[in-house]
Amino acid sequence: ADISGLSRTKPGLAWALLVAVMWGEVPSVVLVAWSVVLCGHQALRIHHYLSYTKAPREDQAHDKWARRYTFAATTAGLIWGSAGFLMFVPESVPHQAFLSLVLYGIALVSMASLSAYAPAFYTLIPLTLIPFVIRTILEPGAIHVYIAAPGLIVLGMALALGRNVNRLIAETLTKRFENMALIEELSQQTAIAEIARVQAEAANRSKTQFFAAA
Numbered sequence: 001a002d003i004s005g006l007s008r009t010k011p012g013l014a015w016a017l018l019v020a021v022m023w024g025e026v027p028s029v030v031l032v033a034w035s036v037v038l039c040g041h042q043a044l045r046i047h048h049y050l051s052y053t054k055a056p057r058e059d060q061a062h063d064k065w066a067r068r069y070t071f072a073a074t075t076a077g078l079i080w081g082s083a084g085f086l087m088f089v090p091e092s093v094p095h096q097a098f099l100s101l102v103l104y105g106i107a108l109v110s111m112a113s114l115s116a117y118a119p120a121f122y123t124l125i126p127l128t129l130i131p132f133v134i135r136t137i138l139e140p141g142a143i144h145v146y147i148a149a150p151g152l153i154v155l156g157m158a159l160a161l162g163r164n165v166n167r168l169i170a171e172t173l174t175k176r177f178e179n180m181a182l183i184e185e186l187s188q189q190t191a192i193a194e195i196a197r198v199q200a201e202a203a204n205r206s207k208t209q210f211f212a213a214a
Contacts, residue, residue, distance in 0.1 A: 011042060011076075011106065018083065018102050025089045034086060038079050045072045066119070073120035077127025080106050084132025093143055096136065100147050103132050104154050111158050125158040 015038055019031050048068050055065075084103060089095040107128050110121070129151045136148040 011038070014102050014106055015039075018087065018099070021098050022087050022089070022095065025092060025095055026087050030086050034079070034083065041072070041075055041079055045076075048072065066117075069117065070119040070123065073124040074127065077124040080128040081131040084129075085135050088132070088135050090139060093147075096139075096144070096147055100132065100136070100151065103128055104150060107154050107158060111161055122159070126155065129155050 015035065019035055022031060048065075052065055080103060083099065087095075087099055089099075107125050110124050110128070133148045133151040133155075136144045136151075
């Protein structure tokens with residue numbers, strides 16, 4: 001799975017905007033510590049991606065890469081999900097709205113990039129959204145319900161999309177293997193027919209030579 005684009009661009013931009021907006025509202029030690037963890041995680045993902053691209057083709061099919069990818073997606077969900085609590089500013093609805101925008105954006109971007117691989121998809125999306133939704137609902141006032149509601153909608157959309165994409169991929173692969181099996185069967189039949197043709201021609205030549213000699 002290609003994680004390079006997601007790892008190097010969109011989360012980096014979201015991180016920069018989030019820290020800039022929250023600076024002065026959230027303790028700086030929290031922002032710095034969270035940023036260090038996120039940057040370390042992104043560096044590790046890039047390292048894994050580069051290691052994957054440099055690995056021999058037969059090694060790329062090993063299950064360890066899928067496990068690493070799922071682990072990276074899970075930890076990414078935990079890191080972004082923690083922002084839903086650590087950077088929640090109870091007395092500032094605008095900051096809550098901006099935080100929701102960032103987290104919902106991360107989830108939407110991940111829908112497109114991870115939906116093809118269910119284990120990573122079904123961990124990152126919920127872990128990113130649920131903490132913020134819960135934290136927001138705990139605040140009194142209808143405005144917080146309005147802020148949390150899109151998160152539930154995005155979560156539902158993501159789970160539905162992931163299920164549909166995975167079903168489509170499974171059906172596509174099934175048809176592909178069926179077609180490959182059909183092609184192999186046709187190739188075998190063609191080879192058998194060709195052998196039979198050659199043998200028939202050889203038999204005809206033998207008969208012709210026999211009668212000519214007679």
